[in-house]
Amino acid sequence: MTNIDHWSSSIDLDYRYTAGVAGETFLRKIAKGRIMASRCSYCRLTYLPPRLYCEKCLRKIDTWVQVRGKGELYSYTMTGRGKKKSLYGLVKFAGIEGGLVGRIVGSDLADLKFGMPVRVDLKNSEKGLLVYLHV
Amino acid sequence: MVYSGIGISPQDVANSRYLTVPYSANLRYRWSTGAAVGRFLAELKNGKIVGRKCDKCKRVLVPPRMFCERDFIQTSKWVYVQDAGIVDTYSISYIAADASRLEKPLIVAVIRLDGTGEAGILHILGGIEPKDVMIGMRVKAVWKPKRRRVGAITDIRYFAPAGDAK
Ligand SMILES: [Zn+2]
Ligand SMILES: [Zn+2]
Numbered sequence: 040m041t042n043i044d045h046w047s048s049s050i051d052l053d054y055r056y057t058a059g060v061a062g063e064t065f066l067r068k069i070a071k072g073r074i075m076a077s078r079c080s081y082c083r084l085t086y087l088p089p090r091l092y093c094e095k096c097l098r099k100i101d102t103w104v105q106v107r108g109k110g111e112l113y114s115y116t117m118t119g120r121g122k123k124k125s126l127y128g129l130v131k132f133a134g135i136e137g138g139l140v141g142r143i144v145g146s147d148l149a150d151l152k153f154g155m156p157v158r159v160d161l162k163n164s165e166k167g168l169l170v171y172l173h174v
Numbered sequence: 175m176v177y178s179g180i181g182i183s184p185q186d187v188a189n190s191r192y193l194t195v196p197y198s199a200n201l202r203y204r205w206s207t208g209a210a211v212g213r214f215l216a217e218l219k220n221g222k223i224v225g226r227k228c229d230k231c232k233r234v235l236v237p238p239r240m241f242c243e244r245d246f247i248q249t250s251k252w253v254y255v256q257d258a259g260i261v262d263t264y265s266i267s268y269i270a271a272d273a274s275r276l277e278k279p280l281i282v283a284v285i286r287l288d289g290t291g292e293a294g295i296l297h298i299l300g301g302i303e304p305k306d307v308m309i310g311m312r313v314k315a316v317w318k319p320k321r322r323r324v325g326a327i328t329d330i331r332y333f334a335p336a337g338d339a340k
Contacts, residue, residue: 048205
């Protein structure tokens with residue numbers, strides 16, 4: 040009799056990620072071209088992406104505000120392999136906590152400066168929503 | 175303050191009521207059985223249950239271990255035990271191994287096999303309704319046919335009340 044010296048198997052975990060109440064609203068609105076943030080009326084803090092609870096006072100948030108106008112380039116990075124490179128940036132908006140990440144188009148790395156004005160351009164595609172940043 | 179969450183039913187998912195992103199993770203593993211469990215599994219394939227005996231405390235350990243955790247000495251010999259015993263403790267589970275809900279519950283039990291010490295093997299009970307299960311009741315293994323055994327604890331399909339077992 041030969042010992043059975045090992046046991047092979049797998050643990051299969053199938054799951055669905057949900058964006059949450061605030062995330063769901065954010066995604067549905069941004070697909071229609073509107074960037075929505077949530078605001079705590081007690082702390083006067085505005086969150087992007089929106090949160091359902093204020094992380095400062097832990098109160099439930101029920102105020103939504105639309106983010107309009109230009110943002111500023113807070114940070115950027117270049118990614119890629121070989122010759123194909125892409126630029127990505129984090130945009131912040133005046134008076135709003137957090138920000139939005141998108142792909143910087145129409146500019147080279149040398150053109151970018153922290154704090155420069157950025158226009159956000161939202162495009163729906165087969166791949167999903169694309170966030171383009173123009174500096 | 176308590177904030178209640180929002181439950182999402184399979185119907186909500188089917189109707190795309192909420193935005194979801196599906197993921198699958200297959201965590202593959204290979205577990206090394208060791209000397210004691212390696213033989214235990216091979217014996218199960220032959221329809222036998224084997225344990226290891228400690229000379230000092232006289233216990234027969236099933237599943238077998240090569241050392242006695244009570245005396246910190248090596249166990250000394252292989253001992254075959256009966257495939258029948260008593261229900262030591264049990265639990266009625268309405269949740270399957272993949273966390274899905276079950277209409278008909280599983281009865282998970284610890285079986286203390288005849289001739290072994292305290293503690294025993296974890297298995298399921300079959301051929302009995304949950305309301306009829308009692309601690310201390312006699313049960314016997316119901317095996318898979320020999321050709322379908324692979325050397326796993328599931329070579330025993332379940333334990334059934336001793337009178338009904340074949
Ligand atoms: Zn607040
Ligand atoms: Zn011992």
